[in-house]
Amino acid sequence: MDAAPFDPTEAERLTPEQERYFQASQWRIIWWRFRRHRVAVWSAVILAVFYLCVPFAEPIAPYDPNERDADHLFAPPQRPRVLHEGALRAPFVYPIRAELDMTTFQWMYVVDRTRPQPIRFVCLGEPYTLWGLVEGRLHLVCPPRDGTMFLAGTDRLGRDVFSGLVHGARISLTVGLVGVTVSIVLGMLFGGLAGYFGGLVDGAIMRLIEILRSLPELPLWMALSAALPVTWSPLWIYFGITIILGLLDWPGLARAVRSKLLSLREEDYARAAVLMGAKPSRIIGRHLLPGFSSHIIASATLSIPAMILGETALSFLNLGLQRPAISWGVLLNEAQDITVVTIYPWLMAPVIPIVIVVLAFNFLGDGLRDAADPYKS
Structure with a gap:
């Protein structure tokens, strides 16, 4: 037994951490919960690195992605190295030389391991126009002088695959953001109207949603994409x-908004x-949508990967973007022939960033959804 006098206010006194928690805003509490989800945090970091390629693709890529090199058709990847004959050196690549195999009529490349060529960093390279406005030549990394640096190999026309991956991120990553913006606007509009007014408005919107949800998604994407005029610019x-993509993705979000507003309007x-x-x-x-904004953000994060895969599938099937526009789906279009894939597997390189980005968005969406759940501590 404690012999000290009992203070009734002592039991109600909060610790500094409790006071900080109860005085925090909703968004700050969500941020604290999100930080505890380590996989989601690392996914956000990975996505931030990928999205750096969107505004700075030209200085990051060592080559123009549409530039052809007739001397290096189907060239294999040149791996950066730091060891030459047991000695540590600055990053370099070994030069390669093309030889035509007259038996199989395939290009064979011989690696010259006697002449290491140093890779240049923060250097002046091929000229470019950043966003069509600013002329420049500064690159983050450049090929060796009088040499080549194909980090992911080349395609059938000698175009650098790695530069294509960097430039392709600009379209493949932003198509999800733009498409999900259209989806959020339509989903909040129609879902908000259905959830608030109910009755005839609710019935009409729900029937429209059911019709759209009953249609097969990929064939509908293909039909609408094929209907775009061929004379349009990229x-x-x-x-x-x-x-x-945005017009076909909003029904799921609209149903979630409707169900939430049906309960919130009675508050x-x-x-x-x-x-x-x-x-x-x-x-x-x-009053109603702000209380539901955290769930909208989590739902939008989970919708972006589906739109990235949708654009990739359409471009892969020649129903979306085509050269000179570049996306990861356009690059994968080069790998439609299974014979080419088995001989030149580096043409499947766009699959790697697609898988990484889709997984990162899914993990990020899971983290945001858990952080925004009011019933999780």
């Missing part, structure tokens, strides 16, 4: 595909806003 084709604060004369648009936009 930029308009890009926007057309993103809008198609006291929503009824108080109605009695005070607030318009339905203000009630939905300022």
